[in-house]
Amino acid sequence: MSLKILQVPDSPEGRKAYVIKLPKPELHRHLEGCIRPVTVLEIANRHGLSVPSHDIKELEKNYRIYEQGESLEKILERFSLAQNSFQSYDDIERITWEACEDAYFKENVRLLELRYSPDFMLADRLDWQKGFEIISSTVSSFEKKHPMLCGIIIIFSRSYGLKSAWKTADFAIANKNKIIGFDLADSESMYPPQLYEKIALRLRSEKINLTVHSGEEGDYANMADTLMLLKPCRIGHGIKAAEDSSGKVIAAVKEAGVLLETNPRSNYLTRAVNKIEEHPLLKFLRAGIKCSIGADDPEILNTDLNNEYMLAIEKIGLSLADIEECRINAAYASFLPKDKKQQAFIELGIKQ
Ligand SMILES: [Zn+2]
Numbered sequence: 505m506s507l508k509i510l511q512v513p514d515s516p517e518g519r520k521a522y523v524i525k526l527p528k529p530e531l532h533r534h535l536e537g538c539i540r541p542v543t544v545l546e547i548a549n550r551h552g553l554s555v556p557s558h559d560i561k562e563l564e565k566n567y568r569i570y571e572q573g574e575s576l577e578k579i580l581e582r583f584s585l586a587q588n589s590f591q592s593y594d595d596i597e598r599i600t601w602e603a604c605e606d607a608y609f610k611e612n613v614r615l616l617e618l619r620y621s622p623d624f625m626l627a628d629r630l631d632w633q634k635g636f637e638i639i640s641s642t643v644s645s646f647e648k649k650h651p652m653l654c655g656i657i658i659i660f661s662r663s664y665g666l667k668s669a670w671k672t673a674d675f676a677i678a679n680k681n682k683i684i685g686f687d688l689a690d691s692e693s694m695y696p697p698q699l700y701e702k703i704a705l706r707l708r709s710e711k712i713n714l715t716v717h718s719g720e721e722g723d724y725a726n727m728a729d730t731l732m733l734l735k736p737c738r739i740g741h742g743i744k745a746a747e748d749s750s751g752k753v754i755a756a757v758k759e760a761g762v763l764l765e766t767n768p769r770s771n772y773l774t775r776a777v778n779k780i781e782e783h784p785l786l787k788f789l790r791a792g793i794k795c796s797i798g799a800d801d802p803e804i805l806n807t808d809l810n811n812e813y814m815l816a817i818e819k820i821g822l823s824l825a826d827i828e829e830c831r832i833n834a835a836y837a838s839f840l841p842k843d844k845k846q847q848a849f850i851e852l853g854i855k856q
Pocket residue numbers: 532534689717740800
């Protein structure tokens with residue numbers, strides 16, 4: 505049940521105004537994908553790092569992805585610009601604060617789950633624990649000033665190898681009372697779920713909420729294995745489930761009660777779907793699967809939650825009732841602790 509907080513509009517402009525005003529939950533957002541271009545430039549200048557251009561407009565062209573079909577090399581270049589921006593603890597603080605500001609002021613986010621990969625972001629350059637304390641305290645300071653409830657998810661990047669996987673899992677366990685969950689990201693087709701069964705078991709035994717990037721690329725069969733072997737509470741993307749003509753994977757997702765954290769523009773840009781209109785979000789909803797809508801890496805993907813909601817409505821065909829369903833299911837599936845979650849329901853205008 506949701507509060508009727510806004511009038512239902514019947515024109516694209518009206519729907520856009522509606523979407524902008526709507527208080528939103530965001531479950532799938534990478535901190536590394538939230539760095540403003542101007543911040544990338546200023547940090548590079550301060551630390552004497554090379555950037556493709558010192559002109560902000562030119563830099564933006566090398567940093568943001570505007571169209572589908574870029575080579576993997578090009579896409580990785582953009583992420584390495586983001587990665588290089590975590591040079592000092594001050595930089596981490598600035599990036600985290602700005603990520604909160606953008607979510608709250610530009611997108612009207614009221615429940616923000618931010619995720620990051622310590623090995624991707626910091627490697628051996630900065631201390632993981634100190635980096636985490638800064639992210640955590642920055643988010644808390646923002647929460648004290650503004651009615652947005654936040655939590656941090658720790659990511660293991662699959663391409664960093666099993667040693668890094670265990671190091672990241674141990675790091676998450678050591679901080680289990682300060683984080684809200686754990687995520688496996690990166691290519692599932694190259695690093696299948698079978699590799700991480702023990703890690704997932706260990707995390708679950710520590711009662712750490714698990715979400716997994718799955719069904720973003722590769723074969724839908726990996727999704728079935730992810731559900732069976734890793735037993736996540738949520739799945740990031742999951743869109744390959746729609747390619748299983750037998751319907752078994754969709755049925756398995758539904759049966760497991762797992763929420764799919766969909767990210768329409770991200771899936772379009774990585775060619776997981778050829779056209780945004782072909783995104784299976786609506787198909788999932790009609791099949792009775794719980795879905796949320798997220799922006800993934802808003803700055804790099806040149807998007808935000810307002811845009812993602814508009815794509816869902818105008819291109820994928822969701823009604824405002826469907827949008828409301830996604831908003832409510834996201835709030836229920838949030839990994840935030842109970843007290844914060846209850847407050848988030850109030851800020852989102854969703855009746856429990
Ligand atoms: Zn992601």
